[in-house]
Amino acid sequence: MKNIDSAKSGFLRRSVSTLLLVPFLLAVLYPFLWMVFGIFKTNHEFFQPLRIWPMKPLNGEYWMKLADTFFPNELSMRNIHELVIGKWVPFWDVLLNSMLSSFGQAIGAVALSAMTGYAFARLKFHWKNIYFVIVLALILVPRQLFAVPLFSWLNTLGLNDSIFGIILPGVITGLGVIYFTQVFRKIPVEYSQVARTCGASEFRVFLTLLSLIWPAILSYGMIHFVLAWHEHLLPMLVLSTESQQTLPIALAKLYDVSQRTPQGVQMAASTFSLIPTALLFALCHRKFKSSLSDMLVH
């Protein structure tokens, strides 16, 4: 009897929690739905004023009007077509640049941070504390703050207007080092001791441990990919040729009012810019969460 009772109250509790979440979800998702429907709207439809007040929500006309401004009148592919053929920005070039630079940064950051994290967690060396403080400082001083001197330094190196000018500075990350330090600490010391007793070199031990932490590698790579995908200031300073630019800059250009880009094209570009990161996350968010859970507590 008691069991059934608690199951019932459990169901009630779960329903109430779900209901409480609905308004949040609506607030978060409404603009996204609006964006997707915006792809198919003409400028005239897009700027239709939303004047639903002072009509009452009980009125059927209210809902009609709301639906009318929300949904497109027809599914016209014109806006997508204009974006894809590169009428406003060289879309495919820009997408490819963004992909290359984000993947490059993610792979580089994972490699560097994993090596450094391994050294912090498992090796002994002088001034470890000082190095660690430097890593913390790296987190605290955002790259954006010193974008201008970095930009002029990249010019000196001859990396201006090159994708490497974005990738190479993007591989150092304090967050990654701390993350991998924690990850390597979680692995029992005995594993590496066994490997060492068998005569493996330090680098061999490291490579062996890497195969154990692949969920962590995936998780950090994903986070870094997303952050790199969003980077705006440095690419804007460094990349000047249009076909070299990355997505956020192309988007900013589309949004610029003086360009008179149709709203539908802007919305199509926005939607496409969201797909890679969303897909990546949807595919591996379970692995990501469990590897975070292992690490975050203690």
Added chain:
Amino acid sequence: MESRAQPVIKATGGVGWAPFIFLFPFLFFLSLFWVLPLLGGVKMSLESNGLGAVEFVGFKNYYALANDERYFKSICNSLIYTLASVVLIVPMSLWLAHLLQSTFRRLRPMLTFGLLLPALTPPSVLATLFLMVFHGREGLLNQLFIIPIGLAPINWLKDPNFILLGLVLQTVWRWTGFMTFFIMAGMEGIPKAYYEAAKLATSSRWDHFIHITLPQLRSVLIFISIYLLVDGFSLFSGAFILLGGSGGTADAGLLTISYVFQKTRFFEYGSAAAISVSLLPLMLLSLYTIILLRRRYI
């Protein structure tokens, strides 16, 4: 970090050159793309403005900053913006994480992903979508909430009283879901046995939350707060799209990075670098706080 003395055993590794081979790539990139630009920034801040031949001017740029009202305004705005976002996001994501934990198991991944979506979206896209919600009169916020309760429609992005609030709400919208995800990962890592033990003492969920969940989540919460603080200070893209790189009416939305960017637009590199360098003491102070926190709580 690992400051306690360890007995010297060969098996713990890190003898000879190994640590430096592991650290070298990171230190190489760190000095090339972080330390040098930082020093370059310090040097730049001591030089005159303009594009052509620059000359050494000593602390002139800093004296100019001391009399620059917009500089103090931008620092003040950034501080308010950053603190407000932390204060709003952390409790809200705690609550949302709790709600998500107590919804139906099958719905959970979908709901979480929905809340996460804004964090995966490039900030420039978010800003554009937000613009629609925050539009002068026809915006959703005005039509659904402000006008129906009998207030005059708020011109969110033009009225100096509301610009900063708009930026804060945008950050809340962007990061709350992501932080919820982190907190959920942290919650899943708490051993169930703790709760079962606590049930013997008290059945109050609130007590469980205060005495088990919150202390167990402290490293997650500290991590989130640091992340938000750094991100708040380096916000660029969102404000750039919403306010077109300006500070908005009466500079009410002028953030530090936007101000640095404005300076570079007029090629006032010396002043721009001086602003960046002047923030370093603030960063060092927070670095010191984090080190203290780590000693005491983590």
